[in-house]
Amino acid sequence: MNVRSAHSVLESVFGYESFRGDQAAIVEHVVAGGDAVVLMPTGGGKSLCYQIPALVREGTGIVISPLIALMQDQVDALAANGVRAAFLNSTLSREEAAAVEADLLADRLDLLYMAPERLVQSRTLDLLSRARLSLFAIDEAHCVSQWGHDFRTDYLGLSVLAEAFPNVPRVALTATATPATHRELTERLRLDGARHFVSSFDRPNIRYRIVEKNQPRAQLLDLIRTEHAGESGIVYCLSRRSVDQTAEALRAQGIDALGYHAGLPEEERSAHQARFLREDGVVMVATIAFGMGIDKPDVRFVAHLDLPKSVEGYYQETGRAGRDGLPATAWMAYGLNDVVQLRRMIDSSEGSAARKRQQRTHIDAMLALCETLTCRRVQILRYFGEDSEPCGNCDNCAEPPTGWDATVPVQKLLSAIIRLDRERGQQFGAGQIIDVLRGKDNPRSSQSGHAELTVWGIGADLSENVWRGIVRQLLARNVIAAVGDYGVLVLADAAGPILRGEETIELRREPERSQRARTRSGGKAAVVxxxxxxxxxxxxxxxxxxxxxxxxxxxxxxxxxxxxxxxxxxxxxxxxxxxxxxxxxxxxxxxxxxxxxxxxxxxxxxxxxx
Incomplete structure (x- = not known):
């Protein structure tokens, strides 16, 4: 039981010459019987950190995994390397499950996968108490945090392992954890005495790009055709309807696209997931219900057609691209309606005031990432408590956006909101207010006499797109808010100092994206x-x-x-x-x-x- 034998397993079983990063230290610690908390980015080699100790130590390693649908593929991958692996879940018949249990008790397994809800059952705990165990690996450990991404109540029961198996080392692993989530998962899993290994969250092979939303499905089609033709990718949408419509639109254009969401029959979801995993060049259009635990290494792009609810979610989802270390793209189309829609969802959702505050904090961080003038990678890594230098491989680094003093236009916008409310007793969404600023007549303006207002046409020097960008950025910064079912604009507390001239405000000016710049990151990433x-x-x-x-x-x-x-x-x-x-x-x-x-x-x- 030493690193030398662990290295021989690495080489002979998995075919790798050397460990990467913290892998050697983690393996040595766990082989020696120590508990560990491992924070390592997707594609960083987390699985080897428990698979190799399970092969070196005597007994069977128990892997707690959140998705039973992927256990078969995980076991197949290990079996292809000569590892004796199995799973226990509801897909097995009674006879098949009994055979796996017999293999466990007879010490004929190296690794056994099961979901947390099965592990905490008294019958399972009794079974494990009669087996020789090498370790427990708790994968996707961030699921134990109620403030983190993908919270799973089943994970809360895993603290029982500390009491029931005090002499079996436990390893908690995740690719997504802010410092707060890190602390909470450590506490809830009772790993206070564990050694912590925190690797860099950087995924340098992923190029982060966020574009202004303008006919997003056409933009997505352009991305696939010009940069990722014939390659595997994942497209995330917020609603089931959007998933269905986007997948259909891509298929109509000759893209091999499938849909995945909770509204589809289980058989159809399983068939789609199997095709995505087993075939090259399939594009999966999905809600965030898809992707956790997906080991497919050659996903060349992840696209978001709607704004994710948190940086944790965005990082977890984009991290499914380029797990093999080859170049990959994380692309998102983002617009004004995304801000309004997500904030409205939070305000109308059930939950405590503290929960809603936390959700708003997550959204604010996501919006800050979208609107930043600086390196996107620096912003992402800072969110996870890591300092870095500009990466040179995101859109902001490749073509730096410029800021502009938008104080006067913002004052005009805020004044228009006030005048409409005070002089006409009316509140409107962004579209009507922009029409008033630009002096654009429409039936609503004609009926309400908006042309008589002093703010009529005072913003005619700016295009509608520029005004929509201003509104979007003010919403992101909480200078204004969109309230009610119709998203009417009202002033927030931060508007006062700007309106009175006590503060100036700089906003982002979107650069013109050249065809040449786009194709620099294009081509088939795998063969580049x-x-x-x-x-x-x-x-x-x-x-x-x-x-x-x-x-x-x-x-x-x-x-x-x-x-x-x-x-x-x-x-x-x-x-x-x-x-x-x-x-x-x-x-x-x-x-x-x-x-x-x-x-x-x-x-x-x-x-x-x-």
Missing amino acids: ELAVEDQPLFEALRSWRAEQAREQGVPAYVVFNDATLIGVAERRPASIDQLRGISGIGLKKLDRYGQALLEVVAGESSGGHP
């Missing part, structure tokens, strides 16, 4: 790392992998991920020995697929395919 002459072999390897995955009924990444295929395409091995050392090819896969890989390489090199 390859020389032109190696790309045909990479595509041949992908075709071979797809065929293998179909025959076995497993996701393509269970065979090999893109990074491994890139390694093969670059090295062009001609013998089994030359395959050794390519990242991701362990002994089991070398034995199973080695000769076939060599045949693909030889076939492509000779100008044909085997």
Whole structure:
């Protein structure tokens, strides 16, 4: 039980030459029997931090995972590496579950997956008390925090492990935790004595881009066609209706798009998820119900057509892109209605005043990220308590936006809101107020005599889009608020000093996005790392992998991920020995697929395919 044996497992089972970041220290600590809290970004290798200790220590590692729908794929991926893994969940028949329990008690399993609601049952705790256990791994541990993302009440019961199994090490792992969530999960899981490993949350391979919303489905289609044609991606929408309409619109344009939300029949959801995991180039359009625990490494883009409710949610969702470390895109279309809609949802929701305050705080942080003039990555990492330098790989770094002194236009807007209310006893949403400022006649203005107001037309020098941007940014900064079912605009406390001339206000001016700038990050991300002459072999390897995955009924990444295929395409091995050392090819896969890989390489090199 030492790091040397752990390293041999890393190399022989998983096919990696060395640990990354804190992995070695975490593995050493857990192998020695210590408890750990691990905060590591998606794609950072969290799974190895409990899988390797479970293989090195005696007994079976119990993995608490939130989604039973993904356990089969997780087990398949481990089995492909020669690991004895199984799961216990409601998809098994009574006979199948009994067989898994017998294997556990007979010490024939390395890892056993189960959901938290099953683990805390008295029958399960009794079963585990009779087994030899190497560790407990609590995955997606942020689910225990009531203020964090994806809160799950089932996770609260996991504190029982500290009492029931005091001598079995526990590892809590998450990719999403603010300092407050970190403290809460530590307390609720009774891991006060644990060693904490906090890695950088940075995902340098992801390019963050937020664009002004203008025909968002057309913008999304342009993103897919020009930058990610034929590649896997996830599109997040706020409502089920939007999911259905967006998936249909993409299919009508020849994109292989599927929908996923809680309103679909379970069989359809499962079939769609299976296709997304097992096939290349599928785009999943989904609500946030989709994605937790998804291990698909070659998701090349994550797009948001609606504003996420928190930075935690946004980071968790965008983190599903580029888990293989290759370039990926996190893209979002964001507009005025997003701000109004989310704030209205909070105000009309059930829950305590404290809960609503917390939700508003989350929204404010998300809006600050959207409106920032500086590096988006710096803003995200600061939210998680980490300092960094500008990344050079987000839209604000690539084409820095400029700020402008908007004090006078803002004063005009605030005055228009006041005049309409005081002189006409009327309150309106953004559209009518902007029409008044621009002197644009419409039936409502004609009926109400708005042209007689002193504010009529005083903002005619600015376009409607500029005014909508001003309104959006003032809403984001809580200078004004949109209230009621119709989102009428009213002044907030912060408006007074600006209106009286005691404070100035600088707003963001959106840069013109050039075609050249957009295509710099475009192209097929998976092959951008390859020389032109190696790309045909990479595509041949992908075709071979797809065929293998179909025959076995497993996701393509269970065979090999893109990074491994890139390694093969670059090295062009001609013998089994030359395959050794390519990242991701362990002994089991070398034995199973080695000769076939060599045949693909030889076939492509000779100008044909085997």
